[in-house]
Amino acid sequence: MRIAAGVELVSLVVLLANLATVHWPAVAAAVGPTHGCAYLLVVILTFARTRDVRTRAMSVVPGVGGLLALRQLATAEPG
Known part of the structure; x- marks a missing residue:
């Protein structure tokens, strides 16, 4: 889940930087699906790991939600 959350954040930054600067369609076509898959993976893994509504709500925030x-x-787990 940690890797998926990092990929989600980095891919969102790349997409936004591309949009704000040169707006190359090839970058969006390559990074967009990666971001979408990482986002969905983070949400699915979070929903599978906990029933806490607050944690689940955090996971659906694009970019930083996974982190x-x-x-x-980590704070909810004992030990």
Whole structure:
């Protein structure tokens, strides 16, 4: 889940930077599906790991939601 959350964040940054600068369709076509898959993976894994509504809600925030959910899961786990 940690890798998927990182890929989600980095791919969103790349997409936004591309949109704000040169707006190359090839970059969007290559990175867009990667971002979408990482986003869905983070949401699915979060929903599978916890029933906490707050953590689940954090996971659906694009970009940083996965990292926020990971932090919440780490503080909720005993040990």
